[in-house]
Each structure stands twice: as structure tokens, then as C-alpha cells.
Amino acid sequence: MAKTTKLTLTEWDTLHNNGPFPLKLLYKTKLESPALMPSDLDRYNDAAQEIQSLITEAKNKNEGFRAYGSAWSMSKIAHQKERMHFNAHMNTYFSFRNQDLHALSGYQAENLFLFQCGNVVKEISEKLAGHGKSLKASGASNGQTIAGCISTGVHGSAINVGSVQDYVVGLNLIIGPNPGDIVYLERHSKPALNDVFVQKLRSRVIRNDGLFNAALVGLGSFGFIHGVVIEAQNLFLLKRYVKELKKDKAIELAQQQNFKTFDGIPEEVKGNGEANIPYHFKVFVNQYKDNGKYVVEFMYKKPYKLNYPDPFPVIKKSLYRDLINLVVQIGSGIPASIPVFINLLKNSILPTVDEVSTGTLAETFWDAPYQGPAFAISFGVSHTDAEKALKILSKVSIDEGPVPGIFAMRFIKKSDATLSFARFPTTCMIEIDGVRWNEKKNLITLNDLSKKMIEALQQANIPFTLHWGKNADWKFSGLVDHMYGADATTWRKYRCSLLSGDMQTLFSNAFLKEVKLDKKEPSDPQLIQSLL
Incomplete structure (x- = not known):
């Protein structure tokens, strides 16, 4: 047993x-x-x-x-x-x-x-x-x-x-x-x-x-x-390139997803002049220091073969494996003084890099290099709103902070899941990751930072979602209805039809109550019938 x-x-x-x-x-x-x-x-x-x-x-x-x-x-x-x-x-x-x-x-x-x-x-x-x-x-x-x-x-x-x-x-x-x-x-x-x-x-x-x-x-x-x-x-391989791009070109790729005309990686341009479409595309942004360039990570899918170079010597040393690792490395660890840390971000351009490695998915997205105290706020917007939303969120982080974190943009296909934050045909996830700070030392609270960001996107009429597993002002009035509209009600109806009343309560928690998804809807047996 x-x-x-x-x-x-x-x-x-x-x-x-x-x-x-x-x-x-x-x-x-x-x-x-x-x-x-x-x-x-x-x-x-x-x-x-x-x-x-x-x-x-x-x-x-x-x-x-x-x-x-x-x-x-x-x-x-x-x-x-x-x-x-x-x-x-x-x-x-x-x-x-x-x-x-x-x-x-x-x-x-x-x-x-x-x-x-x-x-x-x-x-x-x-x-x-x-x-x-x-x-x-x-x-x-x-x-x-x-x-x-x-x-x-x-x-x-x-x-x-x-x-x-x-x-x-x-x-x-x-x-x-x-x-x-x-x-x-x-x-x-x-x-x-x-x-x-x-x-x-x-x-x-x-x-x-x-x-x-x-x-x-x-x-x-x-x-x-x-x-x-x-x-x-x-099994397949991912050929990973980490390069600096001019800021305008990186934003153009984010906004337009026009990868077929991108000739910045000659190895990925075909004989007819058309470029391969990457499997993965990510942009790193230090909002405190603008040198006219962004560091960008591309990955291209390749057929699996046995005799490929060991990717770990490159991946282990890479600052750009994930966003929080990059923040910590720029700050040379977590300093005792957050203001000192922020000054480092203000005075540091992202490290120049020209990395190439090849590995499987599991080798490329390997063990997390940093697992200490951290925060992350992540908004999903349409890729067509990426540039505008990034400017708005960066401005909030500077004006209301500054806070010890920097941004990245990732891109994902629309999901069929009712409450997936990937709601747009191509969703741009704009995330700010960093180290936790002492909110008692005259710095904005993490919750208030998130609140200001939500308000700024609403005022700009930019539709957005939030990553369920990241930090946010989850008590923000009407937040889930604003993000999901009728889909939030649909989700509750299915939940209340599948679970008995006592099980709805048993499987609930404070988070569900804060976002108003614990609200009881009438049970409808028709909703949970097997249709095949």
C-alpha cells in the first residue's frame, strides 16, 4: 500500500x-x-x-x-x-x-x-x-x-x-x-x-x-x-544562438514576427534567400541602460543525430539561460544594499555575447542556476502590442521604483485552455524578474508595483493577461473579468458542474477567492456529459 x-x-x-x-x-x-x-x-x-x-x-x-x-x-x-x-x-x-x-x-x-x-x-x-x-x-x-x-x-x-x-x-x-x-x-x-x-x-x-x-x-x-x-x-536538437541585435531590429521581429526576411544569422538563411523560422525567440531588456542594442536568443529546430558537440560547456557558463540568473550575475550575487544593486543595473549594459550551442530540449533548458529569493511579474499581450507595452511597463518600473530587476520578452502560440494567459494568436510574455527587496526601506512594495503596471496597461487600452504562477496584485478589483471576460464565468460553470459543492470548497484556497474564481455557479449536468 x-x-x-x-x-x-x-x-x-x-x-x-x-x-x-x-x-x-x-x-x-x-x-x-x-x-x-x-x-x-x-x-x-x-x-x-x-x-x-x-x-x-x-x-x-x-x-x-x-x-x-x-x-x-x-x-x-x-x-x-x-x-x-x-x-x-x-x-x-x-x-x-x-x-x-x-x-x-x-x-x-x-x-x-x-x-x-x-x-x-x-x-x-x-x-x-x-x-x-x-x-x-x-x-x-x-x-x-x-x-x-x-x-x-x-x-x-x-x-x-x-x-x-x-x-x-x-x-x-x-x-x-x-x-x-x-x-x-x-x-x-x-x-x-x-x-x-x-x-x-x-x-x-x-x-x-x-x-x-x-x-x-x-x-x-x-x-x-x-x-x-x-x-x-x-527527439530533436535545438541550435541556440545568443547575439546582440540593434534595438529597432529586435523590436521589429517581436512586433512583426517576420523571421523569414531576417538575415542576421547567415547559417539559418536558405539558398533561396528565405530564412528559417526559429523554434524559440527571446529578447533581454535592461530598462535602466539603453545602448541601442538588445541581447536576443534564437533557437532553431534540427533533426536529431548522435554526433553533436556537448552543449554543456556553453550552457553552464551562459548568463542568458534565464532572466533571474542574468540579473543576479550582473549584480555579482545579491548585495546587501539594493540601491547599490540598482546602480549596477543603471551602469551596466547587458554583457556582450555571441554564443552558439546545440543540444536537445532537455539539455538546453537545464537545471535552474539560481533558486534563491526572487520575484517575477509576467504580462501576456498580443505581439502587436509588444513595443508599446514594454515601454509602458519599463517606465513604471523606473518611475515607481527603481526596482532590482530587468525585462525579457518571450513568445508563445495561442492556447485552447479556457484560462490560459496565452490568449492572443501570438502572445508576447513581457516579464520582469529580479531579487526581492526590503519593502520597509522607502521602496515601493511588490504588490503596488504590479498594481501600477496593471493600471498603466488599462489606461493605455492594451488587453493583457497575467501569469498565474507569478507575482501580481491578485486582489486588483475586477482583474480576472477584465482579462478573461465571459471565459471566467465559463470556467466556473464547468468547475461547479464537475465538482460537488463540498469538493468545490475543499479544493479552493485563498488565491482562488482573491481572484473571484471560487464563486458558485449553478450546476449543469449537460456541461459535463461525455460527447463521444
Whole structure:
């Protein structure tokens, strides 16, 4: 049987020290030993029963229950003040055969995998590589769990791929303590698994596009995500270039996405004069020092081969692996004096660089180099608003601060998930990352900085979203309705139709209440019918 350790605590914190937050009880569940229970499927189903027993405990105490993985989020989205469950030890997985697929499935069995909730991106990549496969995209690093990634919409800068949730094809949810409370969701328009396999998961199946898309970015509040079925692809390589570009050219590429006419990387220009479209495009911006240039990261997708140069000597030393690492390196670590740190940013142009490396997705987006106290605010806007929004947000950070952080722009394909922040045909994520400061020393608070940024974008009539897992003034009046409109109501309707009233309360938390997504909507059985 799966075993759960129960720890009585007083507080809990995120990886980047954005708390601490109060907590009564922490659960850690480990799967039964393979020696005692050889079948991965049996161990998976056994763990589901254990989770249901913990849900029963929480329900009987009239307390909340919330799962978390790597505590990567900087918002308090993962926090529940009463009972939390640490998922990372629940990390088995399955591959599939043709006989497991739905008769109408358009997927190839060799590309489908079910990963239990606690698998982190790094171990998923290792497991997939054993099958000659790769994730389609990831975030900037590899430490998040798969369930946490999709719950908050983790993304990279894969222009034509999307976020992590966009290659998910099935969700196995535990929505309550009863025998019928384990469900498997997938789209009715794109079914993946057949009923026979779903029954092996002791689940009932619901094939329904609307319900699936609502649950996909479920903010941890659509039940306990036990398993995630993803579509992988064959291993591929990414050729990475980090270069300086003139500011105007970098902004032009951001605004127009006219990569086919970009000749700045001769190796990526074809014989007909047309350039390859990058897999990944990212722009680094130090708003405190304008030298007329931006550092830009391009990655181009290449066929996999065995004999490619080791990318780690370049990647390990790269300042431009992620934004917070760059900020810390410019400041030579975290100084005792934030004003000194800001002066360094004001007097430092971004380090000149001309890097080239080739590696797999997992090698390129490797271990996070910095995991200390940090903040991040990330807005999603249409790429056509990128230049204007960047100017507005940069001005706020200077005028209302200054604050110890700098900006980057990443670009992602529109998501079908109801509450994905990738709402635009091409979404530009404008993020400011930096180190936490002492808000008592006559500096603006992080919350007020976010508030000023929200107000500035609203005043400029620029539609925007916010990254669910990043810092923000989440109590800002009407924020979610402003960002998502009717989709926020749609999301609540699906949630209230799938979960019973007591489970809606149990799987809620302070974050959900702050953003008004805990509001009860009338239950509609028609919304959660299986449509195939």
C-alpha cells in the first residue's frame, strides 16, 4: 500500500521564498515498493485510493486540501492554509500500445505517455529519451512537476508550439472520496485512449472539449490531478544562438514576427534567400541602460543525430539561460544594499555575447542556476502590442521604483485552455524578474508595483493577461473579468458542474477567492456529459 507521512507544521514557503504562508498539515505520499507491488498500474491505482482517503480526512475535518509539486510558483496559487499534499514522490509512468487507443484516435501510440502527477520535467525528459522521444516544449528550467506546469500554464518561448498544457491529451482527476470520483477527461474531438484502458485506471471517462479545456489550466482547483497523458515527439536538437541585435531590429521581429526576411544569422538563411523560422525567440531588456542594442536568443529546430558537440560547456557558463540568473550575475550575487544593486543595473549594459550551442530540449533548458529569493511579474499581450507595452511597463518600473530587476520578452502560440494567459494568436510574455527587496526601506512594495503596471496597461487600452504562477496584485478589483471576460464565468460553470459543492470548497484556497474564481455557479449536468 502507498504510505503517507503526515507532518504538523506552522508554515510553508515557495522555492523562491515568496512566503512564508501558514499551514496546519503536510502530507507526503510514497508509492508502494515495486518489490511488493510489481505492476506500475497497480501502484498507480493504489496511490489513487490513498489520495481519496486523504480527501476523506480533510472533508471530515471540514478543511481544505491542495496538491503541490516543486513549489515553483511565486504567487500563492499552490498554498492552502489547512492541508497540503507534496506530490513529487508519485512519479510512475506508462507508455501505450495501439490496442489502448480509441478507434477514432488520430494519435500514434508510440507518442503517448501517461505521467503521474509528481514527475518533474527533468525526469520526464529522461524517461522519454529512453523511448527516443522528447517533450514538445518546456519552461525555462526543468524542476516543475507536470501537474504544476499545466495548472499554472508554464511556458517557454516556442513560437509555434505553445505552453506545456498544449500537448496534454488526457487528464486523470480525483474529484472526491467516492468510488465514482475518479474521472478521465479528454477532448471528444480528439480522443486518445479507449474505454478499456480507462477502466484499468478505475476511472469513468468524459470526452468533452469544453470541460477538458476548462480543467486544463485548472489552477489546482479542478480536483487532484493524478495523471497527465501527453503527446511527445521524436527527439530533436535545438541550435541556440545568443547575439546582440540593434534595438529597432529586435523590436521589429517581436512586433512583426517576420523571421523569414531576417538575415542576421547567415547559417539559418536558405539558398533561396528565405530564412528559417526559429523554434524559440527571446529578447533581454535592461530598462535602466539603453545602448541601442538588445541581447536576443534564437533557437532553431534540427533533426536529431548522435554526433553533436556537448552543449554543456556553453550552457553552464551562459548568463542568458534565464532572466533571474542574468540579473543576479550582473549584480555579482545579491548585495546587501539594493540601491547599490540598482546602480549596477543603471551602469551596466547587458554583457556582450555571441554564443552558439546545440543540444536537445532537455539539455538546453537545464537545471535552474539560481533558486534563491526572487520575484517575477509576467504580462501576456498580443505581439502587436509588444513595443508599446514594454515601454509602458519599463517606465513604471523606473518611475515607481527603481526596482532590482530587468525585462525579457518571450513568445508563445495561442492556447485552447479556457484560462490560459496565452490568449492572443501570438502572445508576447513581457516579464520582469529580479531579487526581492526590503519593502520597509522607502521602496515601493511588490504588490503596488504590479498594481501600477496593471493600471498603466488599462489606461493605455492594451488587453493583457497575467501569469498565474507569478507575482501580481491578485486582489486588483475586477482583474480576472477584465482579462478573461465571459471565459471566467465559463470556467466556473464547468468547475461547479464537475465538482460537488463540498469538493468545490475543499479544493479552493485563498488565491482562488482573491481572484473571484471560487464563486458558485449553478450546476449543469449537460456541461459535463461525455460527447463521444
